Amino acid sequence: MTLARRIIPCLDVDSGRVVKGVEFTGLRDMGDPEELAARYNSEGADELILLDITASRDGRATFLETVNRVAQQLNIPFTAGGGIRRLEDGNAVLRAGADKVTVNTAAVARPELISELAARFGSQAVVLSMDVKKTNAGWEVFVRGGAESSGRDAVAWAREGVSRGAGEILLTSIDRDGTCSGFDCGLTAAIAAQVSVPVIASGGAKTFDDFLAVFSEGHADAALAASIFHTAEHSIGTLKKYLAGRGVPVRLSP
Amino acid sequence: MKVSIVDYGAGNLPSVERALRTLGSDTECVTRPDEIAKASTLVLPGVGHFSAFVTGLRERNLTATLRDAIARGVPILGICLGLQAMFAASAEAPGEQGLDLIHENVQALPTKVKSPHIGWNQLRRLRESILLREIPEDAYFYFAHSYAAAAGEPHTAAACDHGFPFAAVVEKNNLMAVQFHPEKSGEVGSRVLRNFLEWAR
Numbered sequence: 452m453t454l455a456r457r458i459i460p461c462l463d464v465d466s467g468r469v470v471k472g473v474e475f476t477g478l479r480d481m482g483d484p485e486e487l488a489a490r491y492n493s494e495g496a497d498e499l500i501l502l503d504i505t506a507s508r509d510g511r512a513t514f515l516e517t518v519n520r521v522a523q524q525l526n527i528p529f530t531a532g533g534g535i536r537r538l539e540d541g542n543a544v545l546r547a548g549a550d551k552v553t554v555n556t557a558a559v560a561r562p563e564l565i566s567e568l569a570a571r572f573g574s575q576a577v578v579l580s581m582d583v584k585k586t587n588a589g590w591e592v593f594v595r596g597g598a599e600s601s602g603r604d605a606v607a608w609a610r611e612g613v614s615r616g617a618g619e620i621l622l623t624s625i626d627r628d629g630t631c632s633g634f635d636c637g638l639t640a641a642i643a644a645q646v647s648v649p650v651i652a653s654g655g656a657k658t659f660d661d662f663l664a665v666f667s668e669g670h671a672d673a674a675l676a677a678s679i680f681h682t683a684e685h686s687i688g689t690l691k692k693y694l695a696g697r698g699v700p701v702r703l704s705p
Numbered sequence: 706m707k708v709s710i711v712d713y714g715a716g717n718l719p720s721v722e723r724a725l726r727t728l729g730s731d732t733e734c735v736t737r738p739d740e741i742a743k744a745s746t747l748v749l750p751g752v753g754h755f756s757a758f759v760t761g762l763r764e765r766n767l768t769a770t771l772r773d774a775i776a777r778g779v780p781i782l783g784i785c786l787g788l789q790a791m792f793a794a795s796a797e798a799p800g801e802q803g804l805d806l807i808h809e810n811v812q813a814l815p816t817k818v819k820s821p822h823i824g825w826n827q828l829r830r831l832r833e834s835i836l837l838r839e840i841p842e843d844a845y846f847y848f849a850h851s852y853a854a855a856a857g858e859p860h861t862a863a864a865c866d867h868g869f870p871f872a873a874v875v876e877k878n879n880l881m882a883v884q885f886h887p888e889k890s891g892e893v894g895s896r897v898l899r900n901f902l903e904w905a906r
Contacts, residue, residue, distance in 0.1 A: 452866050455825040455845055492891075497825055526724065528847055528889045548719055550752075550849075550889065573753040575821045575849040618821045618851075647816065649823050672824065702825045702845040 453700040456666050457497035457673035458687055459651060460680045462487055462521070463504045467513050470504065471629070471678045478504075481681040484517050488524040491680065494687040497702060499525060500621070500675060502553070503533030504596065515547045522548025530578055538567045545572060553621055555580040556594040559601045559608070562615055569616025578651075579617035581608060583638060584625040590638055597625045605638070606645050613646045620650045621675070627655025629678065634661055639669035651675050659685070659693045666699050706906055709735045709744035711771070713751075713761035721750045721784065724888035728899050738770040746905045747771075747779055750888075751786025755811070755852070756798035758786050772804055775880055780905035782898075783882030785850060788875060791882055797852050806880055811854045815868040821851045822867040826885075828874065834862040836874055836881055838900045844893040846873070846885035853884060 462469045462484050469481040481487075488499055501521055503514040511534070518531045531544045532553025541552040552572070558564045558579060568577045582597045583590050583605045590605035601608075609620050622642055624635035632655050639652040649672035652665045656676035665671045679685050691701045708725055712718055712734040722732050725748070735741055749771075751758055762768045775781055783791050792803045795811035803811070814820040825845035830837065846865075853871035856864035863874035865884065875882040881901060887894035 452827045452829055454822070454867065457824055522720070523723070526889065526891050526895060528849070528886075550720070570754075574851060575823060576752065618849075619823060647819060648821065649819055672819070 454672075455497070455700050455702045456671070456694070457651075458495075458662070458691060458701070459498045459500055459673050459675045460487075460491045460496050460687065461500040461502060461653070461675050461677045463502050463677060464514065464517055465503075465505050466510060467517050469681065471681065481678070485520050485524055487681060488521045491687060492525050492527055495691055495702070496527060496687050497673070498528040498530065500553070501529070501531040501549070503531075505534070515543055518544055518547040518549055532578070532580060535564075537564070538571060541568045541572065545576065551576045551578050551619075553578040553580040555582065558612065559592060559594050559603065562611060565612055565615040565617050569618070574616045574618035574648075577617050578619045578621050579609070579612035580621040580623070581605065581612075582623045582625050585638075590641070593625055597628075606641060609642050609646050613648050617648065619648050620646060622650055622652055624654035628653070630655055631657035631679075633657060634665035634669055634671070634674065636664050636669035639665055639671050643670040643672070649673060659690055662690060662694060663697055663699065666694070706746060706902065707731045707733060707744075708746045708748055708902070709733055709740065710748045710750060711741065711767065712736045713758060713765060713767060718750060720888045721748060724895060724898055725902070728895065728902060730902060736765060738766050741767060741770045741774055744774060744779060746902075747774060747781040749781060749783045749787035749790065751784060751790065752849075753786065754797065755786065755789060755795040755803075756801050758790055759798070759801045759803060762790075768804065772806070775804075775806060778879045780879045780901070781881065782901045783875075783880075784888070785884060785886055788872070788882035788884050789852060789854060791875065791880060792854050795852055807854070807860050807875070807877065809854060809857060811852050813852055818868040820868075821849060822853075823849045825890075826865050826867065828863040828865055829870070830863045831856065831858075831861055834874055835876055835904050836883065836897050836900050837863060840893050840896050845890075846883075846887070846894065847889045848885045850884060
């Protein structure tokens with residue numbers, strides 16, 4: 452009896468379409484969120500994450516509609532976020548059908564947001580998303596979609612987020628995101644060793660061995676990827692069989 | 706068959722409702738004591754904080770009616786916090802009282818394991834289970850919780866281990882409850898709900 456390592460496909464959505472960026476810039480249309488969600492649900496995804504990367508505030512209603520439509524396709528856990536600034540934003544996403552909400556930039560600006568969400572919805576519903584980049588100062592947290600340094604140390608921020616009630620950490624390596632050069636196992640292991648909650652590794656997935664490495668060397672509890680699943684380059688089922696064959700506990704039954 | 710889902714103000718009702726409807730059930734969300742008193746099958750879903758849960762029930766005057774319905778033999782399925790609410794009390798909210806249908810307490814997961822216990826885990830069957838009928842022994846279920854009730858006889862039909870062996874499936878006469886989320890556990894979760902509905906019929 453073992454807690455399975457999770458494989459989590461991520462949909463970045465802009466104006467109701469799934470898009471994919473390369474190193475946080477340059478967007479490409481990847482398809483319809485409902486169709487992709489239904490496919491991942493049946494392929495054995497352990498969870499689905501939907502992130503709103505629309506810059507404008509008027510895209511909010513469209514995003515909530517997408518959350519609602521995607522939720523209808525799933526019988527697995529569903530996390531949504533992007534642009535969550537206030538308690539009411541989190542409430543709206545959960546009411547639209549998500550089980551958990553992610554916070555990022557606004558939580559760095561006002562960490563109480565994490566405490567407020569956790570007090571209202573429980574820690575299991577709050578995912579602290581952090582975008583991290585290696586700088587001369589070490590691993591630093593960046594905000595506004597990776598565009599701006601926050602001056603915060605990644606390990607310290609992860610620990611603060613957890614002490615404020617975050618139930619999971621979604622850890623994205625900006626250096627690796629969209630580059631297909633593998634997860635940042637060093638960063639993932641450093642954070643996983645310092646927090647008491649599950650860590651979801653993100654950024655850089657390309658090969659099956661990248662996933663194997665982030666679970667074995669990176670001590671990740673879950674691994675997230677987008678583009679390699681969207682393009683049907685790899686199916687989630689095949690990836691999980693590969694991992695199971697190498698001793699990683701994964702859920703193979705549908 | 707009509708299934709009455711208890712709405713105490715903080716649960717994740719839509720996904721539970723959708724999962725039951727997919728199985729062909731007629732569902733209604735109930736918020737008043739008279740609705741619960743008339744119900745033939747009850748589901749008590751739950752996410753969030755134990756105190757919000759028991760306060761929500763109390764403020765809507767649902768606590769006594771729920772206990773009466775269960776004492777009358779109405780089939781009920783508690784989910785996640787809905788399982789914990791069947792117990793006497795929880796370390797999450799000292800001083801608050803649960804429904805006390807099982808006279809034991811809910812504890813925090815120990816600090817030696819990651820908490821919340823989030824993700825897919827397997828079960829260990831302690832005896833024949835109605836809810837787990839025709840589900841493979843090695844099936845995975847989705848959990849998301851920081852507190853749990855220790856597995857104990859005779860109420861626990863299946864346990865899960867995370868820090869300590871805890872009650873994952875409770876079956877005590879007409880009282881059924883699961884610590885995992887069947888509505889989020891894929892096909893096997895759907896099978897758990899179907900087993901409950903078939904048994905309640």
